[in-house]
Amino acid sequence: QLVESGGGSVQAGGSLRLSCAASGFTYSSICMGWFRQAPGKEREGVAAIYTGDGSTYYADSVKGRFTISQDNAKNTVYLQMNSLKPEDTAMYYCAARLGNVPCSVATIATMKGYPIDGYWGQGTQVTVS
Numbered sequence: 001q002l003v004e005s006g007g008g009s010v011q012a013g014g015s016l017r018l019s020c021a022a023s024g025f026t027y028s029s030i031c032m033g034w035f036r037q038a039p040g041k042e043r044e045g046v047a048a049i050y051t052g053d054g055s056t057y058y059a060d061s062v063k064g065r066f067t068i069s070q071d072n073a074k075n076t077v078y079l080q081m082n083s084l085k086p087e088d089t090a091m092y093y094c095a096a097r098l099g100n101v102p103c104s105v106a107t108i109a110t111m112k113g114y115p116i117d118g119y120w121g122q123g124t125q126v127t128v129s
Contacts, residue, residue, distance in 0.1 A: 007124030020094030045109030
C-alpha cells in the first residue's frame with residue numbers, strides 16, 4: 001500500500017512537499033518514484049529513487065527544482081518541489097516498481113501497476129496558479 005500526502009494549491013514560485021508511506025511489501029532494493037498526470041495529457045515520470053543505495057533520477061522538466069529522498073526507517077519517500085510552475089499542475093502518484101529492474105524515471109512512468117509489476121497510490125493533487 002502506498003499513501004500519499006502533501007498536495008495542495010500554491011502560487012507559481014512556491015513549494016510543496018509530497019510524502020509517500022509504503023507498507024505491505026519489501027521496501028528495500030526497489031525502484032520507487034513519482035509520476036504525474038494532467039487531464040488530457042500522458043503520464044509523465046517525474047523522479048525515481050533506488051531504495052537500495054539512494055540513487056536518484058529526474059525528468060528534465062523538473063531537474064534542479066524537485067528533489068526526491070527517502071527515510072528508510074519509515075519506509076517513506078518524499079518529493080520536495082520548489083520553484084513550482086503552472087505546468088507542474090497535475091495529479092501526482094507515488095509508485096513502487098517491484099522486481100529486479102533498472103531504476104529510472106522511465107521505469108516509473110511505464111509501470112502497469114498491481115498485480116503486474118508494482119503499486120501506486122491514490123494520488124494527490126498539485127495545483128499551481
